[in-house]
Amino acid sequence: MRKGILTIAAVGLLTTGGLTACSDDSGGDGAAAAKTPKIGVILPDSKSSARWETADRRFLEEAFKAAGVQYDIQNAQNDKTAFQTIADQMITSGVTALMIVNLDSGTGKAVLDKAKSQGVATIDYDRLTLGGSAQYYVSFDNETVGKLQGEGLSKCLTDKGVKNPVVAYLNGSPTDNNATLFKAGYDSVLKPKFDSKEYVKGPEDAVPAWDNAQAATIFEQQLTKANGKIDGVLAANDGLGNAAISILKKNKLNGKVPVTGQDASTEGLQNILVGDQCMTVYKAVREEAKAASDLAIALAKGEKKDTGQTVKDPEGGRDVPSVLLTPKAIYKENVKDVIADGYVTKEEVCAGAYAKLCADAGIS
Numbered sequence: 419m420r421k422g423i424l425t426i427a428a429v430g431l432l433t434t435g436g437l438t439a440c441s442d443d444s445g446g447d448g449a450a451a452a453k454t455p456k457i458g459v460i461l462p463d464s465k466s467s468a469r470w471e472t473a474d475r476r477f478l479e480e481a482f483k484a485a486g487v488q489y490d491i492q493n494a495q496n497d498k499t500a501f502q503t504i505a506d507q508m509i510t511s512g513v514t515a516l517m518i519v520n521l522d523s524g525t526g527k528a529v530l531d532k533a534k535s536q537g538v539a540t541i542d543y544d545r546l547t548l549g550g551s552a553q554y555y556v557s558f559d560n561e562t563v564g565k566l567q568g569e570g571l572s573k574c575l576t577d578k579g580v581k582n583p584v585v586a587y588l589n590g591s592p593t594d595n596n597a598t599l600f601k602a603g604y605d606s607v608l609k610p611k612f613d614s615k616e617y618v619k620g621p622e623d624a625v626p627a628w629d630n631a632q633a634a635t636i637f638e639q640q641l642t643k644a645n646g647k648i649d650g651v652l653a654a655n656d657g658l659g660n661a662a663i664s665i666l667k668k669n670k671l672n673g674k675v676p677v678t679g680q681d682a683s684t685e686g687l688q689n690i691l692v693g694d695q696c697m698t699v700y701k702a703v704r705e706e707a708k709a710a711s712d713l714a715i716a717l718a719k720g721e722k723k724d725t726g727q728t729v730k731d732p733e734g735g736r737d738v739p740s741v742l743l744t745p746k747a748i749y750k751e752n753v754k755d756v757i758a759d760g761y762v763t764k765e766e767v768c769a770g771a772y773a774k775l776c777a778d779a780g781i782s
């Protein structure tokens with residue numbers, strides 16, 4: 419803590435010096451002038467995935483503290499009005515950079531445009547705001563996330579020896595650009611198999627706001643519609659996967675029908691250890707938080723960092739400077755890697771009845 423305060427003071431001094439040095443040629447718009455960084459972050463909710471509160475908040479705090487910058491992290495709890503109110507408050511309170519995980523592109527764009535008009539630097543964190551104006555986009559290669567899910571499901575179906583499996587889709591939120599990218603990824607693997615009749619396309623639905631409770635209802639309807647004949651479930655994240663597993667359990671089908679996921683949540687990893695879930699996709703959120711924090715601090719200092727990569731915003735047509743990190747597929751054999759990386763703890767994952775399963779999976 420003490421170290422943090424000293425660092426902030428040092429940055430403050432440097433900043434003052436920087437401003438004095440620049441004051442001669444103050445003809446610019448002021449956006450590039452050095453400011454003491456204060457970073458505002460708006461997380462989307464705490465129910466669509468455990469990650470936002472258990473990983474993103476933790477790793478963002480870790481990165482901001484290490485850099486000695488002031489910050490304010492808030493959660494909109496899936497409320498678009500609250501999202502905008504939080505943004506307004508953060509802008510009024512003098513944040514130099516605003517990082518958002520949008521709830522949809524419309525409200526995301528309104529918030530980004532307002533921040534920009536007030537000289538606040540902006541970053542799309544994890545989700546790209548379509549038609550938006552963020553200066554940077556920091557995320558994972560989300561199409562690869564989907565590809566890993568498609569390949570994972572395919573591997574698990576092969577391992578189970580299922581012939582001509584019927585595959586159901588539980589897609590993510592229709593207002594989340596990531597959900598579109600995940601689907602493009604798993605379609606690239608599975609669609610050729612549907613087309614060649616190796617696999618049979620079963621029911622497909624998108625889950626509004628990634629709502630886990632609604633996902634269970636949707637999957638129950640899918641199973642009914644398919645007369646109980648679903649052999650594999652492409653679920654876009656661990657929460658949706660767990661919803662499908664809860665219905666499979668009711669029908670004594672859990673463990674027989676492979677289910678995918680994403681986020682390497684404690685629950686997802688436990689479902690994998692039990693054998694109810696086939697795989698998940700691990701995204702090292704610590705790196706995502708660090709990359710976003712570095713950019714936000716640089717922007718506050720009026721620096722422009724070259725990320726070496728851009729992503730095309732399909733709506734606005736802009737090439738958005740981006741950092742895209744690499745996701746990793748996790749099966750029973752490498753659940754231990756997620757723990758070794760400090761994303762979840764052994765104590766959480768291997769609690770109670772899971773202790774033996776952890777030992778069997780080489781988690782010591």
Ligand code: BGC
Pocket residue numbers: 466467469544545590594596597628655656680681
């Ligand atoms: C994130 C996922 C998350 C989902 C639901 C997506 O935008 O990339 O990690 O599971 O939102 O919160």
